[in-house]
Amino acid sequence: MTSRLNFLVAARQCEIGELEQLARTSELVGVVGRLVHALQRERGISNIYLGSHGVRYGDQRLQQVLECERAAQDVLAQFDLLDTETGRVRNGARLFSRVAIVLHALDTLPALRQRIATQALTPREATVAFVRLIAGLLAVVFEAADSATDPEISRALVALFNFMQGKEFAGQERACGAAVFASGQADLPSQQQWRHLIESQDSCFQVFQDFSDAAVLAACHASQDASVRAEQERLRRVGCTARAEAALDPGLSQTWYECCTRRIDAMKTVEDVLEANLRRLCERRILQAREELRDQQAILEDLSRQAGGAGPGMPTRYGPHLERSILGMVQEQAQRLQAMSDELDTVRATLKERKVVERAKGLLMAHRQLTEEEAYKTLRQMAMNQKRRLIDVAEAVLALAQALPAGR
Amino acid sequence: MTSRLNFLVAARQCEIGELEQLARTSELVGVVGRLVHALQRERGISNIYLGSHGVRYGDQRLQQVLECERAAQDVLAQFDLLDTETGRVRNGARLFSRVAIVLHALDTLPALRQRIATQALTPREATVAFVRLIAGLLAVVFEAADSATDPEISRALVALFNFMQGKEFAGQERACGAAVFASGQADLPSQQQWRHLIESQDSCFQVFQDFSDAAVLAACHASQDASVRAEQERLRRVGCTARAEAALDPGLSQTWYECCTRRIDAMKTVEDVLEANLRRLCERRILQAREELRDQQAILEDLSRQAGGAGPGMPTRYGPHLERSILGMVQEQAQRLQAMSDELDTVRATLKERKVVERAKGLLMAHRQLTEEEAYKTLRQMAMNQKRRLIDVAEAVLALAQALPAGR
Structure with missing residues (x-):
């Protein structure tokens, strides 16, 4: 191989x-x-x-x-x-x-x-x-x-x-x-x-x-x-x-x-x-991934056999038909992983939103001496007034804090 | 310890x-x-x-x-x-x-x-x-x-x-x-x-x-x-x-x-x-992290000595003062890692934007038989018309595609 x-x-x-x-x-x-x-x-x-x-x-x-x-x-x-x-x-x-x-x-x-x-x-x-x-x-x-x-x-x-x-x-x-x-x-x-x-x-x-x-x-x-x-x-x-x-x-x-x-x-x-x-x-x-690995390995061994032996230490040379099969497999895997990663980004966006809102709340609590409820209410009020999503307002609060000099 | x-x-x-x-x-x-x-x-x-x-x-x-x-x-x-x-x-x-x-x-x-x-x-x-x-x-x-x-x-x-x-x-x-x-x-x-x-x-x-x-x-x-x-x-x-x-x-x-x-x-x-x-x-x-690890280990050994021995297999008991030092160290580390992770999210948002725009371009290319340039131009034109950011338009295109039945 x-x-x-x-x-x-x-x-x-x-x-x-x-x-x-x-x-x-x-x-x-x-x-x-x-x-x-x-x-x-x-x-x-x-x-x-x-x-x-x-x-x-x-x-x-x-x-x-x-x-x-x-x-x-x-x-x-x-x-x-x-x-x-x-x-x-x-x-x-x-x-x-x-x-x-x-x-x-x-x-x-x-x-x-x-x-x-x-x-x-x-x-x-x-x-x-x-x-x-x-x-x-x-x-x-x-x-x-x-x-x-x-x-x-x-x-x-x-x-x-x-x-x-x-x-x-x-x-x-x-x-x-x-x-x-x-x-x-x-x-x-x-x-x-x-x-x-x-x-x-x-x-x-x-x-x-x-x-x-x-x-x-x-x-x-x-x-x-x-x-x-x-x-x-x-x-x-x-x-x-x-x-x-x-x-x-x-x-x-x-x-x-x-x-x-x-x-x-x-x-x-x-x-x-x-x-x-x-x-x-x-x-x-896990079972599914192991099965896919076994299938893949079987195909690869099959390909190796069809390609015939090459000198020791030399890369195996495949014919154009086999080359296309291998390329297909390599590309399919990369695309599948890319699609999974894209989907993962979407799912994890929810977790990220939570982190951002928590940080914005924490910032308001520290800077304005608010309780957690008051900080949350402030954010929600801002979102309603500005007709924006809570996450957008939270991000704006954090961006503003970064723009202010430290210690303020 | x-x-x-x-x-x-x-x-x-x-x-x-x-x-x-x-x-x-x-x-x-x-x-x-x-x-x-x-x-x-x-x-x-x-x-x-x-x-x-x-x-x-x-x-x-x-x-x-x-x-x-x-x-x-x-x-x-x-x-x-x-x-x-x-x-x-x-x-x-x-x-x-x-x-x-x-x-x-x-x-x-x-x-x-x-x-x-x-x-x-x-x-x-x-x-x-x-x-x-x-x-x-x-x-x-x-x-x-x-x-x-x-x-x-x-x-x-x-x-x-x-x-x-x-x-x-x-x-x-x-x-x-x-x-x-x-x-x-x-x-x-x-x-x-x-x-x-x-x-x-x-x-x-x-x-x-x-x-x-x-x-x-x-x-x-x-x-x-x-x-x-x-x-x-x-x-x-x-x-x-x-x-x-x-x-x-x-x-x-x-x-x-x-x-x-x-x-x-x-x-x-x-x-x-x-x-x-x-x-x-x-x-x-790497040097910095290794130094911090060494410092941390030194403090921990110090704390262990001050706490005195406990029976074998028994957790060491620290006094209230030492407890506060340890808690401080544990919390400081968690906060530092959290801050790093938040900063990382911000940096990686740029990479994610690129992925989203690339996917939206690919989708337009496939569905409307456009070249890459035309797909990009279409996205940019949509962003300009709707006065929105390129990333927002790209996300909207992907969301729309997900809402459509597969194979269309």
Whole structure:
């Protein structure tokens, strides 16, 4: 075989190697999802425990801590399987530094739990700590999605990441609403945050829908209980539209909490379907790529035989007919890879949009001392006023910041 | 050291590994540039040889063939150095399939030269064959630029790729203009193609300027001979504005050819500067990353000592002060990598724009049976009419094509 054929095979083997890496990453995403779910429950239970001054959910909390510990051990075991040595992991630098952040946060978890047990924290402080830890875990999933080189798998990862992120906003909404009802009265900042969490959730689930096929969406739909949805919407309306300082029934706190929990648990079953799909997709693509490689190698050996022997160390000479077959194969492969790369660019544009909006939000928060909700609202208002897309406004904000002198 | 610190170090080592890959890729880009330059000369000489029916440039052609063979050997040697085994080459699948195409084209070069020697080809046919081979080589450079993970190196590669592509358009312009003058009269399609080559060239050099620092631009400026530029512009005006079928002085063909050649040779010296800069940049970034790794490891060992021993197999426990140092280091690294990735997205947007415009052009060419020039002109006209950017129009064309049923 001449070396061009070796490169043809090497290109295919690279594809297989990347798919195998993606399969391992998908496993990691799966266990991370389970830990996130366990932590979301622990956050909710800890909130009620702290809010009731240790009266309620004491045992559930201890049980859930054990559940989290088990899920965390699985995540640590998957981290240990990551190939940190050979430089084969795409996006390794960013993925590993995200892992380091998560490991740090997990190391500080016992101290956090100690302070919850002794009620040395407010529910809000505990929530913030859990939100940060879960954000770190979701950042690992984001990097995994951002490293996919196969457009179909990339789509599945983008859908899964957005679903997980949407579910996390739903979890934060549960905490936010529970705190509002428990306090017995609505205040404007909390209502603003609540509405922000609903919007963020909806936009994540919209991306999830855009990137999911009909079968997944049907499974998703089947898992939803319409009466739970209706009850949640009713409570949202009560909580979000109550006039500031108007009295709310504190008993609604538990109703709200249980309603949200049912919805979030249903989401976890959808997430499990997504993860299982992702794993199957990886397996199928690996099998397919291996088959294609075998076919290709068979054709190449066939061609070599037809071409007859050349002197040792001399490139094999093919007739014009064989030359055309080889050229066709080489070109077909390059075109297929190009098409895949183009498709990948399109899928990853969604991830890039998220990064740009996050950065613009961060910039507004730092420069104008805004909360996250206010920063998001500012961007959205600018987009509406200027009749432009959110991403365009976010890009304009970043461009403006670059044009300003540093330190301003 | 706890494992989060191992991941911190692993992230840094990934960065170094990626930089080392980039240094090797930059070497490859250097030798590819020399082969492209040699082939550009062979194309020009072959054109004159064929145009003069074998009277002129016979010896020069044979000499230039030898020159090309030497440059091709260097490229083949670099291809052999590519790591096709371990899956460590980023973007390996696409890069290797581009290499396979180049190897195929190089294999067919002896047959092309045979047909040139026996004058079995028109100058235009020979030009098309060389243009295709050079496009294949530039595609290798494009993939190299597209695989860079360091924003500074990515900028340098984007600048270099655009410079090489602009120089190639200059080479095609030399052939196009020489043919127009040699034919003794102007025709509209040739003039259209000529103007297209001038525009394409200018837009490549514009991107090159946008991505180059002042030192490179000064070197570029110093290499230019203003009188050569003026002479070229005069000849462009004569050739491009001559009324169709109006007589042109065929003697201008040689004047034009030599003027262009002086300019293109000057470009090669700029290209050499760019390549040398790129190599130095890679070396500097590798040294810097290694130093940072050493510093980081020293701090980590220091921290371990201060923390004192923990039981075997037990994670080391740090005090709150040390915890904050470690957290700071972990967060700083993640933020730095995030900032790098954001910057990289910005740099690579230019490459993506090129891909999108190329695809839209290809689509128009296929669906409406247009030449490349006509397709480009159509896109540009649409952009002007709609007051939108070229990239936006190209994206709209692709979106429309996706919405149409396949096969239409």
